[in-house]
């Protein structure tokens with residue numbers, strides 16, 4: 196008659212559990228290629244003609260980085276980006292536009308997501 200001490204059975208059970216856990220962890224990871232990264236849009240389709248310019252959004256200039264071509268804006272709701280009001284940094288498509296701006300200016304701008312970066316397309320002072 197064989198008699199396994201309780202400790203040994205416990206260890207065996209733990210090892211079995213750990214092994215099973217490893218298997219369940221490894222299986223889905225192996226099944227997936229590399230990380231799914233849904234943020235970057237796929238190649239633009241031809242379906243949307245490049246006609247519609249985004250709507251204008253009001254903002255206040257908070258910081259200007261001419262060298263980097265970036266501007267920090269406290270902006271209102273950006274409808275085309277589905278973005279609530281906030282202060283954030285944008286790339287600027289045409290950095291020369293920054294030369295006309297100063298911190299504290301009330302501006303309006305259009306923005307879109309270009310190559311994964313929120314980018315100011317047009318920006319101008321509000322009267």
Ligand SMILES: [Cu+2]
Nearest residue numbers: 278281282283
């Ligand atoms: Cu924002």
